[in-house]
Amino acid sequence: MKRAGFSNPWLPVALLLPQLSIIAIFFYWPAGWAIHSSFFLQDPFGFGSSFVGLDNYTDLFGAVEYRKVAGFTVIFTLLVTFLSLAIALLLAVKADKVIRGARSYRTLLMWVYAIAPPVAGFLGIMFFQQGNGPITQFFGFFGWEFMLGVNYTDTATAMVIVSVWKQIPVNFIFFLSGLQSIPKSVQEAAVIDNNSGTSRFWDITFPLLAPTAFFLLIINITYALFDTFGVVDTLVKGEPGNNPLTLVYKVYVDGFRGNDLGGSSAQSVILMVLVLILTVFQFRLIERRIHYT
Template identity: 70%
Template sequence: MNKVRFGHSAIPYLFLLPQMLIVAVFFYLPAGEAVRSSFYLEDPFGFGSTFVGLDNYRDVLSNAEYRRVAIFTLWFTVLVAFFALAIALVLAVKADAVLRGAKTYRTLLMWVYAIAPPVAGLLGIMLFDQHVGPIVKLAALFGWDLRVGVNYHDTAFAMIVTAVWLQIAVNFIFFLSGLQSIPRSVREAARIDCRSGFRRFWTVTFPLLTPTAFFLVVINITYALFDTFGLIDLMTKNEPGNNPVTLVYKVFLDGFRGNDLGGSSAQSVILMVVVFVLTIVQFRFIERRVHYS
């Protein structure tokens, strides 16, 4: 990058000031504080704190409940990301293939982007309601006694379905724009060389789409880990005890309800490491993506 630049003056400092102030006070201060308090045992009555080294981490990682939540989070993330990506990919490929009604389909398939996770959670509560929910009635036809909020696995199922429904739109938008950026000449050449649409997709289209797919995998993992907070909060209806929750939700529960500051901070830091690694991976793929185009 060889950008022509303005010379030395006070202006850049002035322009940077608001952003730097906000970032310092509301990002670096709290992030640093989370790391610091993860090494301390906070007195629940506010009478200071004791340095305990890695004890909080040891407690968290050896806690059976924490491991149970971690395993659920892993499954939840894998299933949500897989189904949200797979369904969106099929829809994007089809929306890219048809000529008639292409714009209408695009609108119909992307607008859910605007819905907030807790609102989606509320829709999920109603559709999976024991007495009024149509999905429960549908499941009963197949002899499945779906008991959301009572049966752990049924609740997990309802959460995953709702979370997938909400995430399809974002994936669809990115897949479609990825497909549309494939040059016409490449598509036409592929059409001549390869008659079978199915084979053409896997040998030509999909490889060209992998940068988008990798980028989306990271986006979907982050979504399942963090953005589903509101959805889970609604769908567990304040009874997280016997219901499935994710790691982020547990940070919140232990910190705000359980008043376990050290443990909650240690969990935060563990999650920070996870996101950090994910973001590094993401940046590497974005770099690659730029090279492709």
């Protein structure tokens, strides 16, 4: 708060009211309701519900299918996060170095940010199509018979590639701005001390980028968990069947197709806890460990 503030009693309340009421109605109420209904078993035909305690949770953790989806989500998240961060970092380091064409490269590497995940997924379908998709043909060249929507691993591969493609721009933008904020004097001092570009990068530049990288790590995990919904939904063509699914997709399938309100809510609550852990982790680490800038 500013020291020299206004002291009108009603105006701030009026100013805050729209935001607070929207949040109360569309955030706290649904979130509370999710927690509440995760302890109930809903009658699928809408005739009331009965309290079942933690049954929805124990059912979930006991279900082979849920563990399979959770397992896939973990692998998927790790792959998408690692690949998109690594590729974006490489590109940002190079884009920071070159002088000629720097602006064009920046534009070319970031514009995909604006493409919606399901549109990216739709392009994925065209490229990974059985028979005449160019990437399918490319894989076929190496004897890999790629079958999108049929083979579990193949569909997962397509999901990872499309999701990484979509996520590179954000990481690139942040890495580049992180690199550009490293003072020139630091870099020059490093040149005097150490002439090898590679070790200079890992000893000096990378630690200075650590806050950015850590922040991006969280952003990417959140992206892979939640924002890839559109990619997953288009690539499985709305037919979950035997295809790989992420946890968020399963919340949607169970809740809207399976009409399992309790189970779906329990899954929502598990995801909420996951996000809370991630956020707490983010704050603690940022405050404690990484403090260069």
